[in-house]
Amino acid sequence: LLTKKTNTQYVWTTDDEGYLYVTEPSTASDTNSYSYNLKQISLDGTTSQYIIENLYFQKTDEYIEQYRKNGFTTAEFSTSPDSTLSGGEITSINVDQTAKGMFLKTSLAAYWFNMETQKFVMISAYPADLISYSNDNKKLLFKDEIQYRIFTFDKTEGDYMTEIGSKKIKNISDISKVSNMQWISNSLYITYQEDNNIYIADKDG
DSSP, X not given: OOOOOTTOOOEEEEOTTSEXXXXXXXXXXXXXXXXXXXEEEETTSSOEEEEEEEEEEESOOHHXXXXXXXXXXXXXXXXXXXXXXXXXXXXXXXXXXXXXXXXXXXXXOEEEEETTTTEEEEEESSOEEEEEEOTXXXXXXXXXXXXXXXXXXXXXXXXXSOOSEEEEOTTOSOGGGEEEEEEOTTSSOEEEXXXXXXXXXXXTO
């Protein structure tokens, strides 16, 4: 399916539709930013195409550090070598065709990429790990070094109560004591264990 080039680092994942996704360094990389292309390859090797080209991420952590101190607004932005919201080297990806997007973890932060709009949203100013998608494929559960959070990336048209963005799961005092964080089957509630107790929280944390 893929021939590895010498001294080239790849980040890859697969989806439930039978495709392999691989990030490759783009020739657009420069001294100030990393740049990647995302290649989609069918697992039977019959099709191969670049579905995203030139994803830019700043090499400096200067702007990310400001967002960690002062917070940031949840808003879509386009990939650009001048964007101050995107930063770090890509370390992992997860593509979900049903959710129509991709979760990206970098060495500095975490992002959601909307495949339809071809735009990013920063979901954490820290590197974060994806836990799972919600049953309605409009939210995802993740953990950064500060807290467990739910990120809502889509909502039903006409729903004015739901907000796009990240919300921390309340009443967790020490994330190191939390285990088995997961969505409850066929619902928008989550469950987790802490100090040998089982807790349930809704989609708003």
